[in-house]
Amino acid sequence: MKGVHLVHDVLDAQLVDRKRQKMGRVDGLVIELRDGEPPRVAELLVGGSVLAERIGRWMVAISGAVSRLFGIEPEVTRIPFEQVRVIDSCVELDIDASSTNTLRSERWLDEHIVCRIPGGAGPERK
C-alpha cells in the first residue's frame, strides 16, 4: 500500500474538481477523534481565514480588518474527505467546483467586471 503523508502530500496541494478546474488549495485539514475508533481525516478546508490562522495571529488580525473594511463574510468551504478521488500532483475531487463556494470571488469578478469588458468572455480558448 502506498502511504500518503498528510502534510507533505495533501496540505497546501492544488485542489481540482472532476473537470480539472482549479478550485483553490488545501488550506487546512480536519481530523476527527472518535471514541474507541482510530482518528480519521474528516474534511479538507479551503478559505482565506483558515490560511490566516496557520500563518499567525497577526495575519488573522489583518485579514479580519480587511474583511470588515470591505464587508466580506469570511467563508470556509468544508469538503468531506470521501470526495477525494486522486492524490498526486493535485488533489482531485469527485465534485463540481461550481457546487461549492470556493469560486465565489472568481464568479463575482467575472459577473461584475470581466464580462462587462470587451473580449472578457467568449469561446473557451482565445
Next chain:
Amino acid sequence: MKKIAEVALGVVTGIGGFLEVGSLATSAQGGSEFGFQLGWAVLLGSISLMILMEASGRLAAVSNRTLADQLRERFGIRFFLAPLVVGLVVSLLVLASEIGGVALALQMATGVRFQLWALPIAFLAWVLLWRGTFSIVENGAAMLGLVSIVFAVGAAALHPRWTSVGAGLLPTRPAHDAARYWYLGVSILGASISPYLYMFYSSGAIEDGWTTEDLAVNRITSVLGNVFGGGLSLMVLVVAALVFLPRHIHIDAYEQMGLILTPALGHPGFVFFLATLGITCFGTTLEIALAIAYLLAQGLGWQWSENLRPSQDSRFSVTYTVVILLAAIPILLGVNVLGLTNISMVLTAASLPVTVVPMVLLMNDRDVMGKSVNGIVANVALIGLAVLTCVILLAALPLQLLGGG
C-alpha cells in the same frame, strides 16, 4: 525539426528578452564609471540566470508544477508568504521602472513629457494581455526585442580593445570609489537575475505543455539564450565605457543615455536606442505583469492561463489588470525613473535568497524530480549561487547607503 524551431525560438527569446530597463541602465552606468572593469558582473549575472532558468524549466517539465506551486506545496503557507510578498513588491517596482522606460523612450522620441505616456502604455499592455495568448506575448516581445542587437553593432563599430574587455570578465578591485563599484556590481546582478524571469519561465513551460521530452530543449535554450542575451548586455557596458567614460559623463538620468549609440552609428543610432529602450521595456512590462498574476494565482490555487479567456480565470486576469494600473501610478506622478530602477535592481538582488535557497532543496527532492534531480555539477552551481545570493542580501543595504546615488 520541431525541436530545432523550439530551440531557435528559445534563443530568440534570450536575445530579444534579455535587455530591459534594468540591464540597460546598470550596464551603461557600470561602463560609464568603471570602463570594462564590471564586465564580470554581467558575466556572473548571465551564468546565474542560466542556472536558475535551466533548473526552473526542468522542475516544471518534470513535475508539471511551476516554481511557485512547488514553493507553496513543499514548504507550506508560512514559508511561502516570504517569496510571495517579496516577489509581489519587488516585481511591482521593476514593472513601474519598465513602464517608465517605455515612457522615457516616447518622451525622447516625441518631446511629450513621460508622465503623460504612463496610462496609454499601461492601457496598450493591458489590451495585449487581455486579448492575446501566451505565445503572442512571449514570441512577439522576443522578436521585436531583436532590435537590441544594435548594441553589438555599435560596440563593433567603436573597435574596442577586446583583450581589455576580456580582462574585465575577471573581478578585480577598483582603483577608486569602491562602494560605488560594488553597488553597481550588485545592481547589474539584480538586473540580470530577476525572480520574475525564472518564475515566468517555469509558468511558460506549463503554458506550453512541456514534458520530460523537452528537457534537452530547455537546457540548450537556457544556455544559448543567456550567452547571447548576456553578450548583448556586455556590449551595452562596452559602448558606455567607450562613449561616456572618456567624456567624464556619469549617467544620472535616462535622457543622458539617449546619445549612447550616436558616436558609433550617427543619427540612426539614436533612433535604434529609443527603439531598443521602448520595445524591450514594453515586452518586459507584459512579462512582469503576467509573472505577478502567475505568482499570486498559483500560490493561492486559482485557475490561471494566459491562453484562457479572461472570463475563465477572472481572478488571474483582474490581478494583472490591477497590477499594471498600480505600476503606472508612480510614472504618472513623475518619479525619477532611473532612481526607481536602481532601487528596484538592488532590492531584486536582495530578494533572491527566498527563492534560490529553497530551489536547492526542490532540485534534490526525488519525490519532486524523480530521475531528473540535480547532478553534482548542477548542485555545485546552484548551491554556489544560493550562497552568493545570501552574501548579496547582507551587502545590499550597506551598499545602497554607501554607493547608491
